[in-house]
Amino acid sequence: MDERAGGAGQGARQRVAEHDDKTRAATIFDVARLAGVSHQTVSRVLNDLPNVRPATRARVEQAITQLRYVPSPAARALVTRRTRTLGLIVTGAPDYGPSSTALHFNEAARDARYAVITASMLETDAASMRSTAELLVRQNVEAIVLIAAQRAALDALDGIELGVPIVAVASEERGAMHRVWLDQYAGARLAVEHLIGLGHRAIRHVAGPLNAMDAAERVRGWAAALGDHGLPAREPLVGDWSPGSGYVHGRALAADPDMTAVFVSNDQMALGVMHALAEAGRSVPGDVSVVGFDDIPEAAFFAPPLTTIRQDFDALGRDAMAGVLTVLGDDDRMPAPRVPDLVVRTSTAAPSRDRAAVTS
Known part of the structure; x- marks a missing residue:
């Protein structure tokens, strides 16, 4: 040959x-x-x-x-009859946003006559996420809703074969997962445009954790809004969503004489920032304007009441259930993303030098 x-x-x-x-x-x-x-x-x-x-x-x-x-056996696990049971995986700490979304999803599921089996997970390593999802499948759920704060949660379930659809409540998209979300980027732009409209030019940012998808989108919106107006975007200060981390960064910001406004990635950190500014003798909004994000119930009772970006977690939970009903009906058209609203309170005002110029 x-x-x-x-x-x-x-x-x-x-x-x-x-x-x-x-x-x-x-x-x-x-x-x-x-x-x-x-x-x-x-x-x-x-x-x-x-x-x-x-x-x-x-x-x-x-x-x-x-x-x-x-x-695979997982793909075969799809039940041959309707069980009217859904799986819900909630990842990360029990923060206000994910907890509220999960609550309203459960209410919407009950209204639609579905039962929900819930798994709450602090850790989002791939093995734990996959075993949890497979356990839900073995309990004959018709679909799984994943409320994901961190990228790792999405990555762990991306591309694995479960035999049931996954509806992710997440700021980023992954593979074949269906998705509902609130537009964090647009919300951040609203916050910064509000401050720019008041006359602020040196606007700092206290960001959420680096592995949090919402935090990344808010950084992106903050930087884009500043860039559109030709304003500098100094390196964000990275917190962990807690008032304590906001307080630490607030002390650093208080020492910056040029800074007149700060956009904070959530209301809890904004509380810490405002406390640190007050301790340093910088009044809000007299010296520094502060905008938060989420509009937690306590935000209206901060001193002063906090200007913030309101997220409709009630609607997001209902959108997650609407998404489930959509995919179970063999339709890939998911609910459109929702844009948060700006809620103006008294933690923001024009820079003090601008007010002085107007009154002189």
């Missing part, structure tokens, strides 16, 4: 083997993309459920054959 022919034959066999490896690694999401349907529809076909059009079923079966897809 010609060595070149033998080599070519070996190369062809290797390519076939590589192709086989790739097809054996195909997931339910690959089948869904090839067939042009949702992975929920693929699950229905795999489990021989009704309410799938014959033409759609044929496309899915053709994609399964073409990809040589073999369903």
Whole structure:
């Protein structure tokens, strides 16, 4: 045999083997993309459920054959009858936003006659996240809602095959997950535009944790608004969402004579910032204007009452449930993102030098 022919034959066999490896690694999401349907529809076909059009079923079966897809036990776990049960995974500390969203999601689910099995997780390592999701699947949930504060929570479930849809409440998008969210970027821009409109030019930012998706979007909105007006964006000070970290950064900000305003990434840190400014003898808003984010119930009772960005967590929880009903109905059109509102109180005012110029 010609060595070149033998080599070519070996190369062809290797390519076939590589192709086989790739097809054996195909997931339910690959089948869904090839067939042009949702992975929920693929699950229905795999489990021989009704309410799938014959033409759609044929496309899915053709994609399964073409990809040589073999369903995993998790994909087979999709129940063959409706259980009207949902899974909810809430990650991170029990902060106001995620807790409120989870509460209102549960209320919306109850109104729709669904039961909810909830798993709360402080740690978001991949192994724990996946085992929790698989446990929910084994309890025959029809879908899983993930309220994710940190990227790690999304990354852990991105691309794994569960056989049920995942609706993520998150500021970033991942793979085949469906998503509902509040527009943190737009909210941050509202806060900064308010301060700029009052005449502030040196606007600092106290950011949330680096691994928090909401915090990253708020940094992005703050920087973009300043850039649009040709104003400098000094390095943000990074906190941990707590009043204590706001207090630490507030002491540093109090020593900055040029700074006249600060946008703080949540209301709890804003409370710490305002306390530190008061201790340093810098009045709010006389010397420094402060804007928070979230509009927690206590924000209206700070001294002075806090100007902040209000997030509608009630609506976000209901949007999560609406998203579940959408994907269970084999429709990928999720609720549109919501833009937070600016709530103006007395922690913001024009810079003192501007007020002096107006009154002189």
